[in-house]
Amino acid sequence: MSKNFYQQINNCLNELKINNLLKKESIIITPQNVNIEIVGGYRVINFCSNNYLGLANDQNLILEVKKGIDDYGFGIASVRFICGTQKIHKILEKKIANFLCMEDAILYSSCFDANCGLFEPLFGLEDSIISDSLNHASIIDGIRLCKAKVYIFNSNSMDDLKKRLNEAKISGSRNIIIAVDGVTSMDGIIAKLHDICELANEYQALVIVDDSHGVGILGENGKGSHEYCNVIGKIDIITGTFGKALGGVSGGYIAAKKNVIELLRQKSRPYLFSNSLAPCNVVAFIKAVDMMVDCNHLREKLWNNVKLFREKMVSIGFKISNSNHAIIPIMLNDVKISQKFTYELFKKGIYVMSFFYPVVPKNKPRIRVQISASHSENDILYAVESFASIGKKLNIIK
Ligand SMILES: Cc1ncc(COP(=O)(O)O)c(C=O)c1O
CATH class of the missing domain: 3.90.1150.10 (Aspartate Aminotransferase, domain 1)
Structure with missing residues (x-):
């Protein structure tokens, strides 16, 4: 004591x-x-x-949860790679990836976990991450867990982003990564993803978007800020949550190219060392993603x-x-x-x-x-x- x-x-x-x-x-x-x-x-x-x-208390989703318990039980009592992967986890990953127009996806217990598990397996000392000054705490913490050099740019300022890109380029980085929220959580500002992608193209940088406040609501089909800004196919990595528009229940994901997701399955610590998503929630999330279309x-x-x-x-x-x-x-x-x-x-x-x-x-x-x-x-x-x-x-x- x-x-x-x-x-x-x-x-x-x-x-x-x-x-x-x-x-x-x-x-x-x-x-x-x-x-x-x-x-x-x-x-x-x-x-x-x-x-x-308004889906947090949606009767269709509640019915799906009940069905999920009947069909797949209550607890999963394992991480994914031991005995915590049911076919529904794979179906949901495919569904969310398709919905976002990305190649593949990986599930996490929350988007906080997704962001914390994202950077460390992919980036290291040789890389530079350029992070929006209003990024969510989980992006900041995720970046802290990797050894990349960090640059902060004034929120949504393309002039400032360009300055940081120049600095990162001069420093001779292996990869330059721009990390932003699709929508800033405290101000509700939608990222200028169109301009960001143009700059990324100019500097050969990767773009990572946490779209927790965009998915389900932004864009004609609710795909999120990349649809709203007309940059589908130009974002390298999208993270997001089931905890907001998609029903409000804990759960998150990362969507990206197949090989990126495969490496995350091998190395991302919140995925490897934490229980799988509850089966009943997974069943309801599958329905929630389906509902986004209608x-x-x-x-x-x-x-x-x-x-x-x-x-x-x-x-x-x-x-x-x-x-x-x-x-x-x-x-x-x-x-x-x-x-x-x-x-x-x-x-x-x-x-x-x-x-x-x-x-x-x-x-x-x-x-x-x-x-x-x-x-x-x-x-x-x-x-x-x-x-x-x-x-x-x-x-x-x-
Ligand atoms: C932008 C952003 N990213 C991530 C999160 C965390 O999401 P989750 O509740 O799924 O951990 C939040 C939630 O507050 C958020 O606003």
Whole structure:
């Protein structure tokens, strides 16, 4: 027992508390949905889930999970290469690869794991990775696990990317890799993949896209940011999650050329040393990917909701990111104000989260709103009305 260690932990917690940086978890007692209930009897409209298409509580997917348990059992009790590969895991890999127009795919327990298992087996000391400054924590951690030289470019700035590409080229790298989020998770900015691919072509660089917030919703067929930006076939590696538009359940994947996937199966540590995806979820994911082909109506509803919310919020004077995505940050400049704002919204039955350092840069606290196809027009208008009245009360808008 080291007293010092436990004292050090308490000091860290106190510091977070003093600086208003402690994150609290609300306990939800209903399934994930637009209307949820939180312990204490609070019924709220949920504006902070990644449930973009409203499939987290979809009855067809729930039926598939039940069927999956009947047909394939509950636990798999193994990693993939020992005795954890059922035919459904192979079917899902083929399906997600086909859906994304990639050669092959490999499953992980989450996209966090996928990103952490991606870089180390493929890249080393001789390589240079150029990473967008707003990349998700899992890309950052994945890159940290490999020994490649790292360059950071200002988010979505092609001028800055070009500078970093030049630096990497001069350093004589074996491979130059550009790693971006298809959509930045805190700002909802869609990567300029068309321009990125042109630069990649010029510099003979590889392009890696984490499309966790793009898959299922962006592009005419919901394939994601590469479809939206018209660069299908030009991205080398795509990672993504089943935990957002595709049903909201833990699970992730990497899609790439066959030989890349084969090497990852041999060497990627979160794949080799962690349990296989739960069979019932795999069965439901197969259905979810199938459903993507027929859910244009849900995507249309989502984008109508997004447009309505964005237009109304701008018209009443809020500062939001200039994008078309369902992630909509309301910039507030002050941590305390953003927390107060969130609390006032909660009292009105609107459930959103405020985000502050270290999740977002110190000077950019915000409330992040996320829109779903399941929101009704009334839900959106009520949220806008609530933002307006609290915004006036707190002197944020006139
Ligand atoms: C861009 C991005 N990548 C990866 C992840 C992690 O996904 P998962 O929940 O499947 O681990 C997230 C989730 O927050 C994300 O926003």
